[in-house]
Amino acid sequence: MRILLCNDDGYFAPGIEHLAHVLADVAEITVVAPERDRSGASNSLTLDRPLSLKRAANGFYHVNGTxxxxxxxxVTxxxxxxxxxxxxxxxxGANMGDDTIYSGTVAAATEGFLLGIPSLAISLCGTPGEYFASAARVARELVExxxxxxxxxxxxxxxxVPDIPYAQLRGTVxxxxxxxxxxxxxxRTLSPRNETVFWVGAAGAAADAGEGTDFHAVRNxxxxxxxxxxxxxxNAQLPLLRGWLAR
Structure with missing residues (x-):
């Protein structure tokens, strides 16, 4: 079995190192990840410049892109x-609810899916994360x-995956x-050069977090x-739009 590993935190991030270590026993692993943190990159492709592929001392490959x-x-x-x-x-950090639209982690898995490959995005719901070993073990179980x-x-x-010891996880849903x-x-704030700059605000609180949602599961x-x-x-709006155009 051959597995391609990626992330959005960068090839040096602890999460991808845990994944590579745990999955090496069950598959041939190739790591290709961004050269720096690209969190929030979503599904963007770099089309305005060429990409470079380099290999780090630990054998991981990194790309100057998303x-x-x-x-x-x-893959191609x-x-x-x-x-x-x-x-x-x-x-x-978690990738739940609306976060999946912006997530580079989910985007990497989505690209694999679009290329016809079964794909899995895995996130540890804690910042900074402590129990990467728990998430890595869950990832291996799902891969198997x-x-x-x-x-x-x-x-x-x-x-x-909740950021708790593996033994405290109550199951998978x-x-x-x-x-x-x-x-x-x-x-809004000022830069050291007295220029007005803006930081994107924090994500909103969960609005729909009832039973059956990802938020509810992790909280429990x-x-x-x-x-x-x-x-x-x-799809629900197709008949409505067809009606408008038929008038």
């Missing part, structure tokens, strides 16, 4: 064949589960994405596994 760049470059230009799976993470399945089509799973309130306003010390899709079509 998480999506890393997976796209690895670097590896001899398709990997059996793409695993992205372990992200330092997916390997045993006769998958008819690629899957894209978003996994969030399948969830839907919750929803946050809108983000806090941007923060459960691993949340949410299957994602990429089709953005608002």
């Amino acid at each position: 998480p999506t760049d890393c997976v796209h470059l690895a 230009g670097m590896l001899d064949g398709l990997p059996d799976m793409v695993v992205s993470g372990i992200n330092m 589960m997916l390997r045993r399945q006769a998958l008819r089509e690629p899957v894209l799973l978003n996994v969030n 399948v969830t839907r994405l919750g929803k946050r309130h809108k983000a806090e306003p941007v923060v 010390h459960l691993v949340s596994v949410t299957p994602l899709q990429v089709d953005l079509t608002h």
